[in-house]
Amino acid sequence: xxxxxxxxxxxxxxxxxxxxxxxxxxxxxxxxxxxxxxxxxxxxxxxxxxxxxxxxxxxxxxxxxxxxxxxxxxxxxxxxxxxxxxxxxxxxxxxxxxxxxxxxxxxxxxxxxxxxxxxxxxxxxxxxxxxxxxxxxxxxxxxxxxxxxxxxxxxxxxxxxxxxxxxxxxxxxxxxxxxxxxxxxxxxxxxxxxxxxxxxxxxxxxxxxxxxxxxxxxxxxxxxxxxxxxxxxxxxxxxxxxxxxxxxxxxxxxxxxxxxxxxxxxxxxxxxxxxxxxxxxxxxxxxx
Amino acid sequence: xxxxxxxxxxxxxxxxxxxxxxxxxxxxxxxxxxxxxxxxxxxxxxxxxxxxxxxxxxxxxxxxxxxxxxxxxxxxxxxxxxxxxxxxxxxxxxxxxxxxxxxxxxxxxxxxxxxxxxxxxxxxxxxxxxxxxxxxxxxxxxxxxxxxxxxxxxxxxxxxxxxxxxxx
Numbered sequence: 001x002x003x004x005x006x007x008x009x010x011x012x013x014x015x016x017x018x019x020x021x022x023x024x025x026x027x028x029x030x031x032x033x034x035x036x037x038x039x040x041x042x043x044x045x046x047x048x049x050x051x052x053x054x055x056x057x058x059x060x061x062x063x064x065x066x067x068x069x070x071x072x073x074x075x076x077x078x079x080x081x082x083x084x085x086x087x088x089x090x091x092x093x094x095x096x097x098x099x100x101x102x103x104x105x106x107x108x109x110x111x112x113x114x115x116x117x118x119x120x121x122x123x124x125x126x127x128x129x130x131x132x133x134x135x136x137x138x139x140x141x142x143x144x145x146x147x148x149x150x151x152x153x154x155x156x157x158x159x160x161x162x163x164x165x166x167x168x169x170x171x172x173x174x175x176x177x178x179x180x181x182x183x184x185x186x187x188x189x190x191x192x193x194x195x196x197x198x199x200x201x202x203x204x205x206x207x208x209x210x211x212x213x214x215x216x217x218x219x220x221x222x223x224x225x226x227x228x229x230x231x232x233x234x235x236x237x238x239x240x241x242x243x244x245x246x247x248x249x250x251x252x253x254x255x256x257x258x259x260x261x262x263x264x265x266x267x268x269x270x271x272x273x274x275x276x277x278x279x280x281x282x283x284x285x286x287x288x
Numbered sequence: 289x290x291x292x293x294x295x296x297x298x299x300x301x302x303x304x305x306x307x308x309x310x311x312x313x314x315x316x317x318x319x320x321x322x323x324x325x326x327x328x329x330x331x332x333x334x335x336x337x338x339x340x341x342x343x344x345x346x347x348x349x350x351x352x353x354x355x356x357x358x359x360x361x362x363x364x365x366x367x368x369x370x371x372x373x374x375x376x377x378x379x380x381x382x383x384x385x386x387x388x389x390x391x392x393x394x395x396x397x398x399x400x401x402x403x404x405x406x407x408x409x410x411x412x413x414x415x416x417x418x419x420x421x422x423x424x425x426x427x428x429x430x431x432x433x434x435x436x437x438x439x440x441x442x443x444x445x446x447x448x449x450x451x452x453x454x455x456x
Contacts, residue, residue, distance in 0.1 A: 006336045035352055196414060196421075
């Protein structure tokens with residue numbers, strides 16, 4: 001009796017899930033309100049746990065460095081002891097300063113685009129997908145398809161936005177495809193993420209014309225013809241470019257500029273590519 | 289009632305730790321799948337129907353996090369809760385071998401599901417690469433974590449049950 005009931009529920013749930021998968025595969029965004037309202041509840045929790053985790057990890061790390069320093073300091077005077085401690089504190093401040101300066105520098109480089117800084121608060125824990133979540137959302141002007149940069153280069157694209165969060169798919173994710181080009185020759189190519197190349201820290205480049213001028217070490221930037229990415233953002237440098245078996249195209253690998261393993265702060269460009277087709281100014285204050 | 293509340297809190301905690309803390313630890317090459325462990329443990333301890341509901345909530349949480357088709361994880365987790373609930377007839381306290389074996393099997397099912405529906409259909413055929421680089425590390429981490437968490441989870445659930453019974 002009991003087991004029959006649960007069987008019916010199981011069948012019902014299965015049908016609902018498959019229906020939902022079907023609907024959302026074709027028409028994404030229909031569950032947007034649900035995701036957003038859940039975000040109001042979950043994001044503060046995630047930010048809190050993230051902050052606690054970060055500080056725990058940082059204190060753990062400073063504890064280990066402190067211990068190794070202690071052995072040396074045993075022979076030193078108390079004065080030097082105090083100095084070392086102060087030095088450590090100042091240095092961690094210095095690191096932060098450098099990181100923020102780098103970010104600021106990047107801000108200067110890409111000055112023509114309006115952008116906002118955001119903090120990475122959650123990442124996918126499995127290794128199948130390279131997706132992360134940041135603490136800025138539609139309330140801050142982030143929209144779906146906004147480009148995300150960090151450390152001097154392209155990081156990814158916003159795939160999903162709630163009021164106070166945004167989900168970003170990195171360009172190293174297996175489904176990511178970015179239309180790129182070599183700025184000096186204008187030759188285009190496709191930069192594709194590939195899980196099998198991920199551990200080597202590389203991406204795949206395909207579709208270079210046979211006589212196209214892309215050589216090892218060339219800069220690859222986002223191309224003018226991309227429908228989602230703003231033109232001229234640095235992606236990385238080409239390596240190992242070879243001619244394909246078909247003799248029609250060339251392909252190779254790309255070493256990205258952004259450091260994906262240690263992303264903490266990113267910049268989100270609030271302007272999106274669509275704006276350039278609909279009008280020259282981004283719709284400012286549309287939601288307010 | 290209390291049981292449901294505590295378990296939902298535990299699930300939220302596991303979810304946030306899994307997404308907010310584990311990726312920060314650089315020495316973890318793979319990270320254990322806490323939600324999977326909680327779902328199958330719950331199903332194993334309490335039976336098919338509770339396991340199914342637990343899987344439903346865990347799956348919805350995951351689906352809300354990702355921007356892909358909604359329901360992808362929910363479907364899998366409902367089944368994991370249900371199928372592990374069948375094994376509940378072999379459940380008795382302080383029995384750790386079967387949960388460990390179940391954790392291995394579940395982890396394989398979970399990863400195969402993702403591989404087949406997210407990678408194989410896009411013509412990524414190099415299964416052994418993915419198996420070696422992703423599935424095996426995650427399996428090991430999850431099984432080891434099961435060893436630690438299962439006891440704690442069992443203990444918590446038993447305590448709540450005792451408290452509920454005392455009140456009745």
